[in-house]
Amino acid sequence: MNWFSALLGKRDDAAINHDESDVPDFVPSPPAAATNIRRSLPRFRGTAADQLCTGTRPLDRTRLQLRHAFTPARPIMDPAMLAGRTNLLRTMIRAIEDQYLHVVLFGPRGIGKTSLLHVLCGIAQQSRYLVRYVSCGERTSFDGLMRAVCADIPLLFHAAYDPTGEEIEEGLSFADLLSDQPITVELASDLLGKVAGSRLLVVLDEFDRASEAEFRRSVAELIKNISDRGCRVQLIIAGVAHNLTEIIEHVPSIRRNILGLLVPNMAPTEIAELISNGQHASGMTFTPKALQLISLAALGLPYLASLVSQHAGFAALDRDSLVIDHIDVERGITQVLDHLELRxxxxxxxxxxxxxxxxxxxxxxxxxxxxxxxxxxxxxxxxxxxxxxxxxxxxxxxxxxxxxxxxxxxxxxxxxxxxxxxxxxxxxxxxxxxxxxxxxxxxxxxxxxxxxx
Ligand SMILES: Nc1ncnc2c1ncn2[C@@H]1O[C@H](COP(=O)(O)OP(=O)(O)O)[C@@H](O)[C@H]1O
Ligand SMILES: [Mg+2]
Structure with missing residues (x-):
């Protein structure tokens, strides 16, 4: 019996005729043997560069498209894929442009805040706004935030610098005006007060994850200062807080400078648009019964709509069909259930x-x-x-x-x-x-x- 069969408590017949002294000389099979494994293990269908491997099935291209058509684990980046939310976007733009308000978006996880912010950032950039998007984390500090923001503002937009000056030619930014000293709210307000010739949007996503009370207080004070001074800078804040006061609790007087917007569940027409966008992007078709079932399951939540649609699409592809029927949605829902249980x-x-x-x-x-x-x-x-x-x-x-x-x-x-x-x-x-x-x-x-x- 060789030593590992003994460990397993099994008799190794092949080793019966071997002397026990063979044991120390046991040499594991060379790695080349691994290539002869007869078991067919599951494999990736494409490469990490989104290219299909040779020998893949014809519908694997659609599978690749489906992954981009419904992205339940990622926010929407492409404005063409953002379903509905037109009124909400319009309200945000009007508040920023006409009233110079700061905006606080709130709502539960998965309701579409980050997707909205990405699309808003793109729209603002088209109108030549300077935009800095920051996803906050537990360790986000006011100093770190301000340094990142300043690094994104070219000195070209500093009121005190000549646009033809050397510093502008050199491509310097507001960050080059900072010393190593920690950035206080006063200093940040002074600096942001110098923005000229453009407007700056500072977008703070996942604000509730920044757990330091000090950070929240500083942001609230910054909003107050830059509003009082009429700076060309506005903040857009998003978080899961269920009411506005949970996000900005420190400086009550800033309430009049802020528009609080709850991101609500999507209307059935918006969910239908989400599925229709995914339909075009994937090249697959949903039957009316499948659409009805997904809409019912989604309950107005884009995350659920996207998750169920994607799983239903994969179920249809698994039976070599480009048409997603209610049977596929049912299979998709079963898989979603397992996925949600593990979360x-x-x-x-x-x-x-x-x-x-x-x-x-x-x-x-x-x-x-x-x-x-x-x-x-x-x-x-x-x-x-x-x-x-x-x-x-x-x-x-x-x-x-x-x-x-x-x-x-x-x-x-x-x-x-x-x-x-x-x-x-x-x-x-x-x-x-x-x-x-x-x-x-x-x-x-x-x-x-x-x-x-
Ligand atoms: N308007 C929308 N149109 C299409 N899909 C959306 C929309 N809003 C959200 N989604 C989908 O829902 C999921 C959650 O959206 P996300 O923006 O990350 O939510 P939040 O930031 O509120 O947690 C994402 O996978 C995204 O693909
Ligand atoms: Mg988010």
Missing amino acids: IPPDLRQNLKSALAHGHEESLGTLAQLALMNSFQLPQPADDGSITAPGADQCAVPADVVHRISDDYHLIKITSVHGSSERRFTDDGVPLYLWVRLMHRHVITSGGPTNTQ
Whole structure:
């Protein structure tokens, strides 16, 4: 028996005739043997440069196109792929251009804030705005932010420099005027006050991720200073905060300088446009029944629409079809369900499993639907603690079940925001999973799209 068979506790017949002294001389097979592996392992269909490998199937080109047509894991960068949101974009542009306001975009993750910002940046650049987009992180500091912003403003746009001067020829920027000293709000305001001959938009995405209170305070003070001085600089801030005060809580007087905009769920026509854009980009076609099912599953959330459409497309390609039927959408929804389950933190997933096993599936699905239709926030409970859908007469989830879901399974959290309490699922992944699970049960297993709303 050779040494690793012994380790495995198995008899190795091939080694029976070998002397034990052979063992130390055991030489592993050379790596070349690996190329003779008979198992056919899954392979990438294309290269990392988006080129198809030789010998791929004819529909693999469509598969490549499909990946770009629906991008649930990436924001929209190409304005042609941005569905709907026309009024929101118009409102933002008017606020920036006509009222010189700063804009705060808020709404849950996946609702389309970053996509909107990218498209807005492109539109502003076409009108010769200087634009600096920054995605904030936990460690974003005011000093770092300001240095990055200043590096993007050529000295050509400094009021005190002659456009034909040497510094402009050399391509210097506002950053070249900074010393090594930390940049204070005063210094930043003074410097930004010198912007002339253009306007600057500083776009701060994922603002809620910048956890330092000091950073938020500095940004709020900067907004106040540059508004008071009439600087040619405006800030566009986006985050998941559910009301404006959560983002700008430090300097109440800046409220009049800010337009707060909630990014709402998309209308059915906007979701239809999203799918239609993806249809053109992928070269695939959705049947009317498939469209109806995706629209129902999306619940106005572009992330869900994009995720389900992409999975449905792959399901159709797997059966060599360029036409996506409701069967493919159903398969797509099944895969999306697995994907969403894995996104839930493990301890919460355990609680969720227990709650589902104890007969709360229907109530949880209803609560998830209500939350997803309202920026992930649950309706306020009635006096008896039950939760009712807005405008409905009958209670959707009775008080005792609401209590069990919050207190026993910790799936709902209550946060106090300026005196009033808000109820949300503990993790945003939970309502997404529960809603798709409800869809899966009601629509798919019962055989065809029905209106569950
Ligand atoms: N208007 C839109 N048209 C098409 N797809 C969109 C739109 N808004 C969002 N999406 C899709 O939804 C997903 C989430 O959008 P994103 O902009 O990243 O949201 P947020 O920044 O609010 O988390 C992205 O994959 C994007 O492809
Ligand atoms: Mg984002």
